[in-house]
Amino acid sequence: MNKQLLHSDVFQLIEKWAPKKLAYEWDNVGLQVGSYNKVVKKIMITLDVLESVVDEAIREGVNLIIAHHPLLFKSLKQLNADTPQGRIISKLIQHDITVYAAHTNLDIANGGVNDILCNLLGIKDTSVLVESESKNLYKIAVYVPKTHTKIVQDVLSENGAGHIGNYSHCSFQTEGKRAFKPLEGTNPHIGTRHELAHVDEVRIETIVKEENLNDAISKMIEKHPYEEPAYDIFPLKNKGEKMGVGRIGSLASSTTLIDLCEHVKNRTEMNHVRVTGDLEKTVKKVAVLGGSGEKYIHLAKRKGADVYITGDMSFHVAQDAWAAGLAVIDAGHYIEKVMKEATKSYLDTMLKDKATIEVVTSKMNTDPFQFI
Structure with a gap:
């Protein structure tokens, strides 16, 4: 049985595309109202969270709204249900609808x-x-038995390492001899306990962006044949992507x-x-x-x-x-409505194995201007 998807899982997908750290300091992105831990039922994408949009979400059975413009920019001093913003927040809470915003981080991403x-x-x-x-860059240098060079290089590339411009699998490789002695409690892939082993290895050096570093390292370790892979991480002063x-x-x-x-x-x-x-x-x-x-x-x-x-x-x-x-x-500012279909398309792709979760776009026109 597939694990039920929580709101926090969807937030992580949005932040994979538009990391929160990209947002300007004055911005208020992320969770606006609601919960990280509710099970996702139906998702709606909107430019703005107006009362008409919330009413639409209620009618459509939506319990997670992904917005571009944050509902909350300034700290609330009171929640007055007689004001427009108070009514919106009251309805969201009453109908158990969560709102999440990706604003300047989605502009920059x-x-x-x-x-x-x-x-x-x-x-x-x-x-x-x-x-x-500019994005921070790191160099990963990992030592691999020659027999597993392709496996490790592929998994690094699949997780964002070694991509320069329109090229993938970019690395520098040098061959050498590795020496080690497995001690008590080890289960070596190569060698015998208490005996010094010498193995033909390849040192793979490749570049990775900061946001891909943890995934590249963790997946490399999963695929590496050794119990204790040897690798180094070097912060670089090279300017990354602007x-x-x-x-x-x-x-x-x-x-x-x-x-x-x-x-x-x-x-x-x-x-x-x-x-x-x-x-x-x-x-x-x-x-x-x-x-x-x-x-x-x-x-x-x-x-x-x-x-x-x-x-x-x-x-x-x-x-x-x-x-x-x-x-x-x-x-006009309303031109940013183009984010609705693009965000729906992204989530549809990322949630393709979760066929029970429907993603829709708001049909409400939230442009305040009319031209006569």
């Missing part, structure tokens, strides 16, 4: 909101727009600003966008930052963007971008 937008819009060869950190919000890349071919506006509307299923700049201007290099990105107009310009796609652009900042020659497509 590989394959997160900004990558989803770039893929949807056909923006290629992307790099990070606003760099916040992390941060936003992306900048290029369209497959140049287009006009007006045509790009229509493309953004069609691909993101938005009814409108706001735009600054010459509508007939030719654009190719595009910066993207889902949500509110007005702080980074000058960075987008310095990095060579012809146009910046973001949301929540205020009047004077839009003027500044216009004066600097940077076209801006303000598709």
Whole structure:
């Protein structure tokens, strides 16, 4: 019988994609309301946790909501059920619904909101727009009998080690002779107790990102033939993969600003966008930052963007971008709704052996603006 899945198990899957440590310090990600230890029945993905979304979850029999925008940003001083937020929290508690949020960590993560937008819009060869950190790298050096070299290298690669760019199984291997004497209480794979053994071995050296280090080591130990594998871990000063919000890349071919506006509307299923700049201007290099990105107009310009796609652009900042020659497509904060289908797809894949757990997306429109 399959072990029942708990809410905490789903949280771990989300954090495998978007680790909580990526979130900005001011953000409030993770568990918002509810429990780590309830059994998952049905999951709903939403951009926002509004009362209409909670009512929808109640109707649909959902007991776990995964949201992008946190329900709780500031500390609660009282829980007043006569306020909108109080009603939402009261309903969640009354109906035993847990809420979990992945916000700026999902913006920053590989394959997160900004990558989803770039893929949807056909923006290629992307790099990070606003760099916040680089991933730490480590070198693993493990000593393996020659007969098990491929087995150990494969398991390291399967768990994230030895990946450089579009190459896998990257390692440096040297051969040597290992000496050891098994003592009382040992059960050696090679050699005899109390006798000195000499074995032909290979030292495999490979690089791994910090988030994959523990998995790579534990799985390597499982597959290693020795009771006590010999291995070393070295922290590296090499700069790892750059992390941060936003992306900048290029369209497959140049287009006009007006045509790009229509493309953004069609691909993101938005009814409108706001735009600054010459509508007939030719654009190719595009910066993207889902949500509110007005702080980074000058960075987008310095990095060579012809146009910046973001949301929540205020009047004077839009003027500044216009004066600097940077076209801006303000598709609104609601453009981040693209995370719903992508998160559902990810969880469907990760939970494919849990066929009894249904993942749905909220059908509620949580955009507060209407255009007349």
